[in-house]
Amino acid sequence: MIGGSQLSDEADQWRLWLQRHGAALILFARQWSASSADAEDSMQAGFLKFWRTRSRARDQVAYLYTCVRGAAMDLGRSQRRRTIREANTPRTDNDSSFIPNLERAERNAAIESALRELPADQREVVVMRIWGGLTFAQIGQALHLPLATAASRYRYAIKRLETDLSEKEVRHDER
Amino acid sequence: MTNDEQQIERLEREMTSMLPAAMPVGILDHLTDAMTHKITPQRKSDWLLLTAIGSGLAAAFVIVATLTVQSIPDTPAPSISPPMAAILFARADAPWNDIIK
Numbered sequence: 001m002i003g004g005s006q007l008s009d010e011a012d013q014w015r016l017w018l019q020r021h022g023a024a025l026i027l028f029a030r031q032w033s034a035s036s037a038d039a040e041d042s043m044q045a046g047f048l049k050f051w052r053t054r055s056r057a058r059d060q061v062a063y064l065y066t067c068v069r070g071a072a073m074d075l076g077r078s079q080r081r082r083t084i085r086e087a088n089t090p091r092t093d094n095d096s097s098f099i100p101n102l103e104r105a106e107r108n109a110a111i112e113s114a115l116r117e118l119p120a121d122q123r124e125v126v127v128m129r130i131w132g133g134l135t136f137a138q139i140g141q142a143l144h145l146p147l148a149t150a151a152s153r154y155r156y157a158i159k160r161l162e163t164d165l166s167e168k169e170v171r172h173d174e175r
Numbered sequence: 176m177t178n179d180e181q182q183i184e185r186l187e188r189e190m191t192s193m194l195p196a197a198m199p200v201g202i203l204d205h206l207t208d209a210m211t212h213k214i215t216p217q218r219k220s221d222w223l224l225l226t227a228i229g230s231g232l233a234a235a236f237v238i239v240a241t242l243t244v245q246s247i248p249d250t251p252a253p254s255i256s257p258p259m260a261a262i263l264f265a266r267a268d269a270p271w272n273d274i275i276k
Contacts, residue, residue, distance in 0.1 A: 011210035018206060022198035040202055047206055099194045108193055111186075130190045162179075162186050 018047075024131040029068050030097050031124055032076040039072065046071035062141040065128060069142070114164040122157035129154050 018025075026036075026043045033039040046068030050060075057063030101108055115123060128134045128142065140150040 008211060011207065014210060015203065015207050018198070018203055022203065023195040026198055027195040036196070040199065043198075044202060044206060048209055051206075051210055097196055099196055101193070104189075104192075107189065111190060111193065126190075130187065131195055158183055158186065159179075162183050165186070166182075 014051075021132065024127070024133070025064070025068055027097050027131055028065065028124065028127050029072040031120060031127065032069075032072040034076070034079055036095060036097070038075055038079065042072035042075045043068055045075070059138055059141050061134065062138040065132065065134065065138075065142040069124070110165055110168055111161070114161050114168070117164065118157055118160065122153055122160070125150060125154045126157045126161070 022043070025047075026039050029042040029046065030036065030039040033042055047064065049071060050057075050064045050067040053067075054060055054063065096109070096112060098108060098112060115126065118126065124143070125139055128139050129136070134142070136147050136151040136154070139145070139154075140147040143150065145153075
């Protein structure tokens with residue numbers, strides 16, 4: 001049983017962690033969410049699940065990502081059912097998931113667009129690695145994959161992003 | 176390092192420089208509250224569910240107990256008390272013929 005002060009210390013540590021990495025966690029949840037608000041809800045639901053069950057985790061950060069992923073997928077599934085019921089509801093939230101950078105707006109938009117076009121299993125690995133800062137071992141643990149698979153999936157995704165972006169640049173230059 | 180590898184490295188650097196939209200402060204406060212209070216909303220709802228189940232069980236116990244007590248046969252009530260019987264006999268022995276006439 002964790003004592004009150006020990007619990008408070010742990011909560012302080014996680015508060016600091018969330019201040020630094022919370023945005024990446026919401027970006028991760030965004031992969032399965034229809035809107036930023038849904039991604040935030042999923043992130044909170046996932047974090048609360050993680051907090052209640054964190055004692056069973058081997059690597060707490062990897063387990064947190066697993067919990068957020070599960071919460072986002074659950075919410076995404078229930079929304080798909082709702083969308084089917086409410087047929088033809090347009091997706092209104094097309095906002096960027098990144099802080100705007102005026103100097104590199106066009107290039108960043110192209111990267112974000114290419115990222116959206118990646119298959120979900122590759123995209124999640126890229127988000128976890130680049131913005132979450134997870135190691136391949138942690139990614140493997142979070143997604144229940146062997147480390148080598150996580151690493152090769154990442155390399156394949158980056159290569160594909162690079163190719164897509166180069167092709168788009170060539171098309172852009174030809175116009 | 177090949178040209179391909181250089182391009183990939185450049186892309187990784189570019190992506191790392193893209194900062195995800197900040198997390199709203201309200202979320203951090205909400206999560207901090209949930210962490211520092213041992214009973215989270217989920218736990219509260221668990222307790223509510225357990226209370227409802229407990230109340231249902233208690234009500235079921237009371238109903239079963241009431242029905243059981245009612246089904247135990249009572250001590251047989253005396254059909255006619257002795258003084259009443261005496262009155263009836265007395266009335267049976269009355270001179271009915273004279274009264275009817």
